[in-house]
Amino acid sequence: MTLTPAPPGTLHSRLAWAITDAWVITCRDLAHWARQPGAVIANTLLFPILIVLMFGYLLGGAMTVPGGGDYRDFLMPGMFAMTMVFGIGATLAAVSADAARGITDRFRSMPMATSAVIAGRAAADMLNSAAALAVLTGCGLMVGWHPHRGATRAVAALALLLLLRFAFVWTGIYLGLTYYRNPEAVTAARTLEFPVGFLGNPFVAISTMPAWLSAIAQWNPLSSTVSAARQLFGDPTGSHPSWITDHAVLMAVAWPLLLIAVFFPLSLHRYRHLSR
Amino acid sequence: MGTSAIACEGLCKRFGKATALGGLDLAVPEGAVYGLLGPNGAGKTTAVRVLATLLRPDSGHARVAGFDVARQAAQVRARIGLAGQNAAVDEILSGRQNLVMFGRLYHLPIGAARRRADELLAQFALTEAAGEPVRQYSGGMRRRLDLAASFIVAPRVLFLDEPTAGLDPHGRNEVWQTIRTLAGGGTTVLLTTQYLDEADQLADAIAVIAAGRVVAEGTPGDLKSLAGGDRIDVVLRDAGDLVPAARLLQARFRADVRLDNDSRELSVPVTGRLATLTEIIRSLQDENITAEDITVRRPTLDEAFLYLTGQQPPSSGTAAPAPASPSSLPR
Numbered sequence: 001m002t003l004t005p006a007p008p009g010t011l012h013s014r015l016a017w018a019i020t021d022a023w024v025i026t027c028r029d030l031a032h033w034a035r036q037p038g039a040v041i042a043n044t045l046l047f048p049i050l051i052v053l054m055f056g057y058l059l060g061g062a063m064t065v066p067g068g069g070d071y072r073d074f075l076m077p078g079m080f081a082m083t084m085v086f087g088i089g090a091t092l093a094a095v096s097a098d099a100a101r102g103i104t105d106r107f108r109s110m111p112m113a114t115s116a117v118i119a120g121r122a123a124a125d126m127l128n129s130a131a132a133l134a135v136l137t138g139c140g141l142m143v144g145w146h147p148h149r150g151a152t153r154a155v156a157a158l159a160l161l162l163l164l165r166f167a168f169v170w171t172g173i174y175l176g177l178t179y180y181r182n183p184e185a186v187t188a189a190r191t192l193e194f195p196v197g198f199l200g201n202p203f204v205a206i207s208t209m210p211a212w213l214s215a216i217a218q219w220n221p222l223s224s225t226v227s228a229a230r231q232l233f234g235d236p237t238g239s240h241p242s243w244i245t246d247h248a249v250l251m252a253v254a255w256p257l258l259l260i261a262v263f264f265p266l267s268l269h270r271y272r273h274l275s276r
Numbered sequence: 277m278g279t280s281a282i283a284c285e286g287l288c289k290r291f292g293k294a295t296a297l298g299g300l301d302l303a304v305p306e307g308a309v310y311g312l313l314g315p316n317g318a319g320k321t322t323a324v325r326v327l328a329t330l331l332r333p334d335s336g337h338a339r340v341a342g343f344d345v346a347r348q349a350a351q352v353r354a355r356i357g358l359a360g361q362n363a364a365v366d367e368i369l370s371g372r373q374n375l376v377m378f379g380r381l382y383h384l385p386i387g388a389a390r391r392r393a394d395e396l397l398a399q400f401a402l403t404e405a406a407g408e409p410v411r412q413y414s415g416g417m418r419r420r421l422d423l424a425a426s427f428i429v430a431p432r433v434l435f436l437d438e439p440t441a442g443l444d445p446h447g448r449n450e451v452w453q454t455i456r457t458l459a460g461g462g463t464t465v466l467l468t469t470q471y472l473d474e475a476d477q478l479a480d481a482i483a484v485i486a487a488g489r490v491v492a493e494g495t496p497g498d499l500k501s502l503a504g505g506d507r508i509d510v511v512l513r514d515a516g517d518l519v520p521a522a523r524l525l526q527a528r529f530r531a532d533v534r535l536d537n538d539s540r541e542l543s544v545p546v547t548g549r550l551a552t553l554t555e556i557i558r559s560l561q562d563e564n565i566t567a568e569d570i571t572v573r574r575p576t577l578d579e580a581f582l583y584l585t586g587q588q589p590p591s592s593g594t595a596a597p598a599p600a601s602p603s604s605l606p607r
Contacts, residue, residue: 017383024380032368035409102364106425109328111354112381274330 018113025120069236077229078202089190095176148234157232167256170263177270205238221255228252281464287336296322297488311479319488320468357426363418416447511569
């Protein structure tokens, strides 16, 4: 009995082959959710909701937004973006676990399209993040937040958030394939997610920060996406006039594209040369 | 005939300053079960990773199933199976889900992937646990699933990198049985192991490697002969007689006598079996040393290993009784 598959010849059939492979890998993650609904609900859904409630109600009373506006309206775009940041850890953990346990090597020894494993990973993570964003939006609507500038701008804001997540997918894949032998590094990367958020504008307005910190915070790629989302949703922006804040939408496109341009080729290279 | 399923010449691979492969030459005939035997760090895993297209060699050539591993990696990948040191299966999915997924990645249509998964589950005695998540499987079951996954397309060449590492004796026996069945179907198997008894049990031919080169090659029997012919083991009644008896026999036969305090045992390499046996008995009687047991035997693979690599075997496994910590005679 020989079932040996023939690797495809033409460009068209190669592409179809790669898409099939990537889809099988994506389905693997979807099957994980079906097998462990509890873990998915806790990690991707409950955690952001908990933070919305904590910051919105517990700490929110002490917060004032410079330039005026409701703190919960200010917070929601920040929370959307933080959910995208938390995705780095999820990608990193999944990628490093597969690499450490030899599953990635099994894939690499199979007649699969080279790009399929990481492309499938990226697709699964994007689906996961889109679902998380949908739940968080629902949560926002329940605490009284809503977009003020129409559906088109709201969709554009969500698209910018997912673009940031897409950039973080490649960051996470690269870090996962680089540090999979070192579980401490993986844990450290995950605990660094919060500081990344606090060194930006998701929770507090940049104008309240000391000068040196505000310089860092406004050039944090996360801040551009948050500012752009606030503008597009019509939420308070915590007025901080500067070049980068004035061009928030442009920078919310530019930063993720830059990250993708750096980490996509690095990820592919790491995958191809995984064995040290 | 004369075709090699695996052929490599002068394979070299360095990691920084460490040499993992220092000019590896192998020729594994079609259908053979070939054992790559060596201690940790001998280059076994690196060799498998190069042959399975996971790692590019710095120099040298390798062909697997007739294709060059560096230039025709896709063709090689369509014809090999790989089971590494860990069971590389998804722990969250069930056994069946794993096999269907891998089948899909070999581009079987979904119906064929499902049928193949069920066939393999039956063949590897996993049908009952097919729907359970893999994290609930025993170590032996995981390895069997891992082997099943590497066997989806009935590969021409199957690489097994320490397939029983970390298993208990029961799990190891299960996996051995499975490997014998797979090899019976005509697949060429390259098996790495640091367990001497495992190579002895499974392989038709063995290459002993050290520092990334083959230091000896042959059947298990050939390698045992290389270790220096037959040995006579003498168990003494009194541990106190051990050193005097060893000195006596060493002087008498001019041979390297090894002794083991725990089992009160001496081991003497010999050439003429019966003549030496009677001489040993007479010499010991002359000195009033009582022997409880005397056996003439072929050398074990452990001794061959020691002789060939100049170092202690890292592990002798559990199935074969190996001489317990042989030490050199104090002088």
